[in-house]
Amino acid sequence: MPDARDATPYDALLLLSFGGPEGPDDVIPFLENVTRGRGIPKERLKEVGEHYFLFGGVSPINDQNRALLDALRKDFADHGLDLPVYWGNRNWAPYLTDTLRDMVADGRRRVLVLATSAYASYSGCRQYRENLAESLAALEAEGLEPPRVDKLRHYFNHPGFLEPMIEGVLASLADLPEDVRDGAHLAFSTHSIPNASADTSGPVEEHGEGGAYVGQHLEVSRLIAEAVRERTGVDHPWQLVYQSRSGAPHIPWLEPDICDHLEERHEAAVPAVVIAPIGFVSDHMEVLYDLDTEAKAKAEELGLPMRRSATVGADPRFAAGIRDLVLERAAVERGQEVTPCALGALGADHNLCPVGCCPARAPKPAAAGVDSPYA
Structure with missing residues (x-):
C-alpha cells in the first residue's frame, strides 16, 4: 500500500x-x-x-x-x-x-x-x-x-480470512485419533439458501447453476484442501455441504444437508470427518446448534469420529x-493504482455491486452499489 x-x-x-x-x-x-x-x-x-x-x-x-x-x-x-x-x-x-x-x-x-x-x-x-x-x-x-x-x-479469498480456517482444519485433523486421521474427509459447510437465490447470486454474468454463492464457496473449499495437502502431505477428499435450511419443504434449497452427508460418509466406510464452517465468520447460533449439537449427535449416533474446526472470529x-x-x-x-490481495483463480471481487447483482425478491433501494440512491 x-x-x-x-x-x-x-x-x-x-x-x-x-x-x-x-x-x-x-x-x-x-x-x-x-x-x-x-x-x-x-x-x-x-x-x-x-x-x-x-x-x-x-x-x-x-x-x-x-x-x-x-x-x-x-x-x-x-x-x-x-x-x-x-x-x-x-x-x-x-x-x-x-x-x-x-x-x-x-x-x-x-x-x-x-x-x-x-x-x-x-x-x-x-x-x-x-x-x-x-x-x-x-x-x-x-x-x-x-x-x-x-x-x-x-x-472470501483474502488470506486474512483463509489462513485462520486452514489452521483450524489442521488443528482438527491433529485432534483426531491417529488411526483415522489420514483417511478423514473434509466437509466444508455453509448456510443453505434457496436454489433460486443461489442461481442469481453475484453479477448477472455469473448467474446460473449455483451462481457466485456456490462458486465462491467451492473456491474456498479447494484452497483450504490444497493448503492442507501441502502442509500435511495427505490429500483429504472434500465436499461442500449445507446447513440451517429454514424454508418451505416444496422449495428447493442447496443440498446435501450436513447430517445427510455424515450418513453418506458413514455408509461409504469413511473413518472420520472434519467439518469446517467456511460460510460463517463467527460461532453464532447456527454453528452451535446445527453443527455442535445436531451434527455432533448424528456423528455420535453413527459412531463416526468427527471434529468441527474453528470459525475465523x-x-x-x-x-x-x-x-x-x-x-x-x-x-x-483516491485514484491510486492498487494490486488487490486475493488468493486462487477468482481474483478480487468488485468494489461496487453492479445492477442485477443478487437481486431482491421485490425491488428495494440498496446503498453501496452502482445504483445506490446515496452515492
Missing part, C-alpha cells in the same frame, strides 16, 4: 452484523425482527427459539462482534491507522439506524462498511445494502444529512486482513 496509515477519504469503519439475543426475554422479539413481513406464525418462532433457550437465550454472535471490534481497534492502533470503528446490527441492539445516527452526531461523513458475511448472495450482501439504504432514509426523514457509505468487497490475522482491505479501498477511492 502507498501509505499504511492513510484511510482517507474515509473517516470511520462500520462493522455491520446480523445481531442476536442476549437473554431469554430477547429471543422471540429478535426472531420477530428477523422474520418481519414473512408471515411466519408465532408458534413456529417459539420452535426456533428453543435452539436459543438451549444456550440460555444468548447467541454468541454479539460477544464475537465485541471481540472483533477489540481486535480491529488494536490492529489499527498498532499500525498507526487512525480510523474509529463502530458497530451496528440488522436485527438487534445496537441497531444499525441508531449507530448511523451516532456517527452523524460524531461528524462522520464517509463511512466504509464491513459486513460479517464473506460471500455474494441476497441475504449475505444485498440485504445488508438494503438495510443501509433504509437506515439512511430514516436519517433523512429526521432532517439529518446521511453519510456516504461504501462496502468492503467480498473477502476475532483472529488477529483476520483483523489485519480487514486493515489491508480498508487501505486498498481507500487507495482506490
